Amino acid sequence: MRNLLKRWVAVLMWPAGITLSAQTAEPTPFDTTGIHHGTWLVGAGRTNALDTYISPLEYTGPTFTLAHLTERGLRHSGGRVTFSTRFDGRLAYVTSQAGNHHAYDGDFTFATAWRYNWCPRRGLKLALGGMAEADLGFTYNTGLAGNNPAQARATLAIGLSALAAYDSRLGRLPLTLTLQADAPMVGMKFQPHYGQSYYEIFELGHQRGHLHVTWPGNAPTLHTLLTAQFHFRHLTATVGYLSDVRQSRVGELKYHSWNNSFVIGFVRHFRLTSR
Secondary structure, three states, X not given: OHHHHHXXXXXXXXXXXXXXXXXXXXXXXXXXXXEEEEEEEEEEEEEEEEEOOOOOOOEEEEEEEEEEEEEEEOHHHOOOEEEEXXXXXEEEEEEEOOOOOEEEEEEEEEEEEXXXXXXXXXXXXXXXXXXXXXXXXXXXXXXXXXXXXXXXXXXXXXXXXXXXXXXXXXXXEEEEEEEEEEEEEEEEEEOOOOOXXXXXXXXXXXXXXXXXXXXXXXXOOEEEEEEEEEEOOOXXXXXXXXXXXXXXXXXXXXXXXXXXXXXXXXXXXXXXXXX
16 A cells, blocks of 8 residues: 555656655755745735826835745756746735725736756855746726736746855754845837727627737846745744835826835745656
C-alpha cells in the first residue's frame, strides 16, 4: 500500500518534473538548490488613488492585501538561478477629500522572475534578473450615476527584478533581512481613451485607442517588499513593509495607485529533487 501511494505521488508530481525527497535537513536562506519557499503575507495600510476617467479628484483610504510568494532554486544551475512567483490581491475603500464620494480600487497581479544569485560575502546574497507581470485592476465609484462610474485596466509587461538578502541573528534566533524590487519596463495596457465608453468598444466595435504601449516614461511602476524573517525550527515568521506604486498617463488620462502596507506572514519550506 505504501509503495502504491508513493507511485501515485510520483505521477502527480511528474508534470512539474520534481518528486518529494525524504530529506529532513532544515533549509537555509541561501542554500537554494532544490529548495522551495512558499510565503503567505497579509497586509493592511493606506492607498492614494486617482483615475481621471472617473473623477479628477484623488481618493484616499484603507487598503488590504493578500500575497503569496514562492522561490525555487533551479538544480541544473547549481542553485545560482532561482525561479520565483508572486501573486498579489489588493482591495482599497477610498474616499474623496470632501468625504462625499466613495470608491473601491483593486488590483490582482501575477508575476514571475528568474534571477541570477551570487554571494559577495558570507551571509549576503544579491540577485538580479528579468520578470514578467500580468495585472488586472479596477476602480468603481459608488457615488456616481453617470455613464462611466467604473474603470477596468489590464496590463502585460516585462521588466527587471532585484533582490538583496542579509543573514544575521537576533540573539540566538536566526534572522534574514530581505529587500525585493520588481520594475516593469515595457508592456501593453488596455484602457479606454479619453471620452471613449465601454459601449463604444464592445458594442459598436470601436477597436482603436484603448491599447497603449507602456514604459517608465508614461507608466512608472515599482513593487517593493522589505521583510525581516525570523527562522524557528519548523517555521519562518515574517514581518515587513510593502510598497506598490502603479502610475500611467496614456490615452489623455491619468491614473495612479500608491499603496503602502504593513505585512505579516509565514514561510513553509519544501525540499525538492529532480526525478
